[in-house]
Structures are given as structure tokens and as C-alpha cells.
Amino acid sequence: MKAVVFVGGGTVQVEDVPQPKLRSNGDAIVKVTHTAICGSDLHLLSGHTPGMRAGSVIGHEFVGTVHDAGGGVTSHLEGARVLGSFLIACGSCAPCRTRRFNLCTERRALGLGTLTGDLDGAQAEYVRVPSADVNLKSLIGDLSELSDEEALFGGDILATGFYGASLAEMKPDETAIVIGAGPVGIFTAGALARVGKVVMLDTDARRVAAAQGLGFSAAHVVDDNAADVVTQATEGEL
Ligand SMILES: [Zn+2]
Numbered sequence: 001m002k003a004v005v006f007v008g009g010g011t012v013q014v015e016d017v018p019q020p021k022l023r024s025n026g027d028a029i030v031k032v033t034h035t036a037i038c039g040s041d042l043h044l045l046s047g048h049t050p051g052m053r054a055g056s057v058i059g060h061e062f063v064g065t066v067h068d069a070g071g072g073v074t075s076h077l078e079g080a081r082v083l084g085s086f087l088i089a090c091g092s093c094a095p096c097r098t099r100r101f102n103l104c105t106e107r108r109a110l111g112l113g114t115l116t117g118d119l120d121g122a123q124a125e126y127v128r129v130p131s132a133d134v135n136l137k138s139l140i141g142d143l144s145e146l147s148d149e150e151a152l153f154g155g156d157i158l159a160t161g162f163y164g165a166s167l168a169e170m171k172p173d174e175t176a177i178v179i180g181a182g183p184v185g186i187f188t189a190g191a192l193a194r195v196g197k198v199v200m201l202d203t204d205a206r207r208v209a210a211a212q213g214l215g216f217s218a219a220h221v222v223d224d225n226a227a228d229v230v231t232q233a234t235e236g237e238l
């Protein structure tokens, strides 16, 4: 199959690699229909991710269909349309049992190197997903109405943005400043805007314009004028 492989030295390339096989009865093999490039993929490309192994497949955001599943997989039928999670949780440790998968004691990630489990990633025709019952979500019910491209956001950047927003514990009469108008920042702002007023800041004029195009209040920060921009955007409130 074709896959995007980490070569090293700031290089990735599409190569022919063996198709993944089931290794344990909790695994599923997903035929990938859509995958995305994350900011984390740019970090590994620029050499900022320790433990990357040359020859490994990268990528951790994906939507696809279940191609094969181990006997222990009970939540997803073969052929089911599924969304993948960017982190791979075990599903059975104490944090996992309380659904705090980000605190899983066996936490791994797809396509991010040897320090996160050395799992081949999803920028490939097929990907092996361990503990598939917890790390895949079937796109059924209301979720079945989402296109693959829309659902793709749920596996990482939308979930990350919403979780970050929830940590702010924002009240309706408050104003939130979101620093960074990239994709995660936009989802964070989208979550916070459901509660109160949001102002986005970025040093990149194109990102400011993109956020404004989506209807957000966003200001371009140049040099060290962030405080002035916030004061202006909040009409002196902050
Ligand atoms: Zn990601």
C-alpha cells in the first residue's frame, strides 16, 4: 500500500509499505478515506519531535471504514464508517475507566515516533488501531450526516479546541482572548463563542483574515501591541 513515510532530516515521502495486520484481538484495521496534516506533523518534519524512526508511517487524523477487526472488538462492525482518535488509549487503566483518556497510563499516539508507542500512522491506505473499541468512533446516528471531511476534525483539532475551551470555565458575561487563530484556535473560539464574547489575536494577517471570514472578532498583533489591541477590541473592558 501507499503511505507517507518519515525519512529523516526534514523529509517525508510516499512509499510502498506492507499493509498492516491485526496483532491483538482488540485491534482494527481501518481503510482510510480521509486523512489530514496536523501541526504535530510539521513539528516532526522540522526535527522537533524526539524519537521519530526512519521508515515509520506518519499521520494521526483520519476517517475511514473498518476493513478487519479482532475478535475482541465489539463496538465496530466490519465496513462501519469510523473516526479515529489522535491518541491511543488502553481503555482499561484507572483514568480510562473514568473516560480521562488523555491521562491513560499506557497512552500512545499514531505516527509520532518511538516515544509514543512506535505505532504506524494514518497517512496511509490502511492503519492498525489498537484498542479499537475506545480509539474509534462509529459515525452513526446524528454523526452519519457528517461528510468524511467534516468528521475528520473530531479526531484531534476540534476535540482539542473544545477541551481547551472547557478548561477556561468561561461565564456568559466574560470576554475570552484566544491567542493564535490557527485551526485549533478557531475551534477553541467557536466553543467559547457559544458562551460569551471572544476576541482572537494572531501575528499572521492571513490567519486573522481567515478568522474574520468565519465571523470571529480577530485582531492583528504587530510587534508588542497586543495589550492595545485587546483594549481596543474589548472597548476598554480589558
Ligand atoms: Zn493532530
Ligand SMILES: [Zn+2]
Binding pocket: 089, 090, 091, 092, 093, 094, 095, 096, 103, 104, 105, 106, 107
Ligand atoms: Zn488507559
